[in-house]
Amino acid sequence: MIKDILDETISSVEDNIIKTHDNDAKYHPDGLGDYFYNLMLNNSSKIAQIDGLTDEIQTYEDLLSKCIKTSKAMLNLGILPGDLITPLTHNHLDSCIPFISSLFTGTLSAPLDLHMPQDEMKSLLDKFQSKIIFCSEEAEIFLEPKIKEWGIKSKIIVFGKSKNNMNFEEFLDSAMDDRNFEVYKVGSLSDSAYITLTGGSTGNHKAACISHLSLFNFIYSFSYASETNTTIISYSPLLWLAASINICRSINFGYSRLILPKFDPNSFFNTISKYNIRNLVLSVSCITQLLKVGVPKELDLSFIQTLRYIGSPLSKGFVGQLKKMLPNVIIVSAYGQSEVGGFLTNFDWGKYPDYYNKKGFSVGRPMKGITYKIVDINTGETLGPNKPGHLLVKTKFEMNGYFKTDSSHIYDENGWLKTGDVLYYDDDYFFYFVDRIKEMIRYKSWAISPHYLEGILGNHPSVENVFVTGVPHDEDGDHPVGAVVLKDGDNVEGGDLEKFVNERVDETRKIRGGVWVVDKDFIPYSATGKIQRYECRRKLLEVIKLNPKKN
Incomplete structure (x- = not known):
């Protein structure tokens, strides 16, 4: 057992309620937009993005110039802080720009995905009333007749060629230049910064409003701080929190992002080998696809250091196969929720190296700034170690509610946020994911x-x-x-x-x-x-x- 349960993270355990120390990090008071603007200026010569299909490189200077022009063009259209914009595109070098520009202007980026159910897209667009939809050529073909049918009045800007709408390059040109721009400063870090979708695998998607404070916290939840020239891979669609966090973390730490339009198991290992991607975050589905394809025989993957799998549990059989395929890689599960703006637990294998093999299926221990309890699903009784139940949490990093949707149902009568997940923790306060209550x-x-x-x-x-x-x-x-x-x-x-x-x-x-x-x-x-x-x-x-x- 861990000798000192109470440490720099856990402050007390009373009546089976686990309290942690406050996260007293001093985040930039003017918000993510002003913070990122200055970081991108300071890192102007560093590589910000690499197109994984063409090898085209974009520096932070180039990216910042486009973000400023996009911001100015948005303001020229009369878009105000608090208005919404909606990216609807696959990943490419320009796809992150509306998100960053929304932080620069105080607007809210609310991404959607072309492959989501049409009735959900209609419902969400009707709620959002987005001033602009930044879409791909493929999305424009679908979207243009639909928004007329649905009565949506958003302006369409197309990444690529378009006969009927302004393309993105024309939109940038309308700003004239990237000079004389003042970044929006937030009134409070509790203000919403971004809208991400949650759910969808168990029901209709909901739009969670994530605060600047929450995104700041997630940026620092874990890092590859020992690496000075890190490249991270980006293939997740923009509508998921993981994609926005990927952008935020790369700007914060000066990382390069390798941009891929989608996950391809057949080329994945060759791609990460070519660009020396040492730290991976993959969904369970992506992992199972890779296990079927296997590693090309001539490929040496000894450069990979860590792999976190997210989204759902991975069976012991699959974990065994994965460790056999990548024998020298630290492989752990990551557990979090969009409603709390990121991770709820963290497996710090550097701090607890002896427990990596002993507790390899754990999703980690508590994190600062969060209070935890496990309750019986039927009776609501607060449970102790090694007893699976519903995980409830309290944290200042939780979302600001669902956009234009009642979110009172996710809290109990005492203000605890109901995760909807079944977990338990052991005698060392390592948590283990069991299942989702809805499932x-x-x-x-x-x-x-x-x-x-x-x-x-x-x-x-x-x-x-x-x-x-x-x-x-x-x-x-x-x-x-x-x-x-x-x-x-x-x-x-x-x-x-x-x-x-x-x-x-x-x-x-x-x-x-x-x-x-x-x-x-x-x-x-x-x-x-x-x-x-x-x-x-x-x-x-x-x-x-x-x-x-x-x-």
């Missing part, structure tokens, strides 16, 4: 983790991809049911897969709803590579409705 399968009085059953099904030698959810049952509440994609050339029946699982679990966790073998494209993914569990469950229930007999 938990309720069999009689038992709560069953779909990820637990997915881990077992995924270990079958014929299974390539898997999804488990609950199907309603009149007497029992839910019965677990699975959808499985088989590896090419394999032929196994759903009943055999059901038997494979049931032989390995106790009576309460049996997959009573059966297992369905589905096509490769049956399991849908979000733009960031997460399984869209809400949509996948809907599709699977339709299959079961049409084919009530187990296969």
Whole structure:
């Protein structure tokens, strides 16, 4: 056990409530816009971005000039602090500019993604009433007729060529130059800085308002401070918090960002080898894709130092495969939420090297500025170590609510923010993620983790991809049911897969709803590579409705 539980992070543990010391960091009082503006001036000769497809390089001086021109062009249109703009584009060298310019002008960047459901996009655009939509050529083709149909009055600026709308280069030219510009200064660091989407895998997306204080905190949550010439990879769509944090951290530490339009497992290892990307943050979906592709035989990946996986838990089987593929890499899980503006825990392997192998599946220990408690899902009783329950937190870094949407439901009667996740902590106060409450399968009085059953099904030698959810049952509440994609050339029946699982679990966790073998494209993914569990469950229930007999 750790000898001193109370340390520079944990201040007290009373009645199973874990309190941490205040995060007393002195952040730039005028906000991120003024802070980044000065950093980019000071780092003007450093490389800010590299196009991973063309090798084109952009310095911080070049990037800053475009951000100033974009800011001036926005102000020339009468856009005011508090107004919204919406990037709707894939990653490229110019895609980050609207976000940075929003910080320079006090506007709010509220990105969307072309591949999200149309009804959600319509609903969000109607709420946002964005003054400008900065979109790709592909997005313009879809968007132009739709915003007329939906009654959206946003001005469209196109990255690329356009017959009907102003393109981005013309927009920059309308600013004339990058001189005589004054950056917007915030009244309080608690003011909203950015709007990010949250949810989507379990239901409709919600737009969370993230403060300057929250983004500042996340920037410093962890760093690669020992490295002076770091390049980090960027492939996440702009609508996710991870993408904006990637931009913020690169400016803050003077890193270079390697820009890729999307994640490609077939070229990924060659790309990071070419650019010496030593620290990786990957979704579980991206990792499973890489495990299928493998490492090219001639490639030496000994330069990789760390890999954090995010978004959902990774089964022990997959972690084992990953460590075998990257034997010298520190591999840990990262746990956080958009609603709290970033990480909730941190696994500091430098501070606790002896615990890396012992507690490798932990998501880490508490972080400064956050108070934690685990409560029983049914009774609300506050639980002690090694007892899974609902994680509730209090922190000054939490979001400023959902944009134009009631967010009171995410708090309990005492002001604790309900994460919606099931975790537990051990005797050393290392936390472990178990599942998401919305995804938990309720069999009689038992709560069953779909990820637990997915881990077992995924270990079958014929299974390539898997999804488990609950199907309603009149007497029992839910019965677990699975959808499985088989590896090419394999032929196994759903009943055999059901038997494979049931032989390995106790009576309460049996997959009573059966297992369905589905096509490769049956399991849908979000733009960031997460399984869209809400949509996948809907599709699977339709299959079961049409084919009530187990296969």
